Amino acid sequence: MVVYLIGAGPGDADLITLKAVKALNKADVVLYDYLANEEILAHAPETAERIYVGKKAGEHYKTQDEINELI
8 A cells, every 4th residue: 555645735625736636537535624625636537535634733534543543
């Protein structure tokens, strides 16, 4: 299994790197937060499982331990 960590930066789809697009293109599972908008997630295959793990100040959808377990 290979795991890629891809930053969504400020959430601007125009700033995603080619390497990130290539990794998303072959993803089976994508863990993402609120910065990864639909335009960015569209690079993943429709068959890829998408799991929201959003974390921002004071608002955690999943704990870090839960995220680590998913990874």
